[in-house]
Amino acid sequence: MCNNKGSRIHFPATNGRFRGRVCSRDIQTGGQTELKTKKSKKKIAPWLFSGPALLAYTSVVIVPIICSLGFSFYDYSGVGKRVFNGINNYVRMFRDDTFLIAIKNNLLLMAGSTAIQMVLGLVLAILLSNIRKFTNVLRVAYFVPCIISSAAICQIFSKMFSIVPEGVIPALMRLGGMEQIAFLSDSKWALAIVIILDAYKYVSMHMIIFYSALMDVDESVVEAAIVDGCGWWKLHTKIKIPMIMNIIVMELVLLINGTLKAFDISYILTKGGPGTTTELVVTYMYKTSFGMAKFGVGSAMAVFLAVESLAAVGIVRYIGNKLQRRYT
Numbered sequence: 001m002c003n004n005k006g007s008r009i010h011f012p013a014t015n016g017r018f019r020g021r022v023c024s025r026d027i028q029t030g031g032q033t034e035l036k037t038k039k040s041k042k043k044i045a046p047w048l049f050s051g052p053a054l055l056a057y058t059s060v061v062i063v064p065i066i067c068s069l070g071f072s073f074y075d076y077s078g079v080g081k082r083v084f085n086g087i088n089n090y091v092r093m094f095r096d097d098t099f100l101i102a103i104k105n106n107l108l109l110m111a112g113s114t115a116i117q118m119v120l121g122l123v124l125a126i127l128l129s130n131i132r133k134f135t136n137v138l139r140v141a142y143f144v145p146c147i148i149s150s151a152a153i154c155q156i157f158s159k160m161f162s163i164v165p166e167g168v169i170p171a172l173m174r175l176g177g178m179e180q181i182a183f184l185s186d187s188k189w190a191l192a193i194v195i196i197l198d199a200y201k202y203v204s205m206h207m208i209i210f211y212s213a214l215m216d217v218d219e220s221v222v223e224a225a226i227v228d229g230c231g232w233w234k235l236h237t238k239i240k241i242p243m244i245m246n247i248i249v250m251e252l253v254l255l256i257n258g259t260l261k262a263f264d265i266s267y268i269l270t271k272g273g274p275g276t277t278t279e280l281v282v283t284y285m286y287k288t289s290f291g292m293a294k295f296g297v298g299s300a301m302a303v304f305l306a307v308e309s310l311a312a313v314g315i316v317r318y319i320g321n322k323l324q325r326r327y328t
Contacts, residue, residue, distance in 0.1 A: 125210035249320030
């Protein structure tokens with residue numbers, strides 16, 4: 001039976017199989033239940049898809065960061081008992097001259113490698129976007145350094161810069177009547193070579209990203225600019241580059257974050273030498289933790305690196321947002 005709030009719906013007999021009355025309130029309740037079920041499924045589905053990735057990210061990123069933060073307050077050699085020493089690891093870290101040199105080298109690497117990769121990657125992308133033939137071949141050729149391992153690149157270039165046996169670069173210097181320089185053993189040149197090799201390895205990846213962004217620029221806007229008499233230089237500096245400003249900001253974030261965490265080129269090519277000329281924060285952190293068995297100080301360096309990266313990325317995002325608002 002229905003109360004006064006529910007109206008009755010009469011169903012006539014159909015082939016003698018059904019005859020009765022159904023309350024409209026019952027239909028409404030059933031519809032609400034079905035709607036709630038669909039909503040609950042929609043809420044659960046994203047977690048089912050993202051759950052495994054979130055679990056993996058938490059296991060290999062979030063948990064190690066928390067553990068490093070905890071270890072940074074202890075005197076710990078990796079085995080045995082941990083001894084709490086407060087902020088002494090941070091004090092020792094900032095009083096370490098090698099660590100301060102590593103910070104300076106990291107900032108130089110970040111500035112140099114980022115500038116080379118941004119400018120060269122964008123220039124190559126612009127040139128490639130204006131080429132109509134053999135673009136696939138050129139893209140593959142440009143991308144080759146990115147897929148070669150760092151160990152192979154360092155091995156090739158160490159032979160090229162070698163004095164004994166004589167490599168390609170010293171041989172060309174000798175033929176040109178110049179004094180041969182052991183670039184990887186010279187404190188004036190070693191860091192510059194590391195910066196150049198770091199940029200050489202990864203510039204092609206950023207070139208491809210810039211190329212994809214340029215090819216996505218609305219063709220009607222480009223055609224309208226050309227009709228209005230816009231030349232090649234203004235077309236790129238006033239139209240295309242401002243239209244991909246969001247990609248440029250994203251690339252800056254990726255490059256700064258990557259160069260601050262650089263490890264492979266410096267460690268394989270020079271192992272931080274000669275002396276501390278090419279020592280970086282990550283290479284020194286590795287040596288401190290696993291070479292000197294000072295996991296507490298090494299963890300403090302890891303925390304510093306994380307804070308430094310977040311601060312640098314935050315500054316870039318702030319400046320980048322202002323640029324985007326200006327050009328959009």
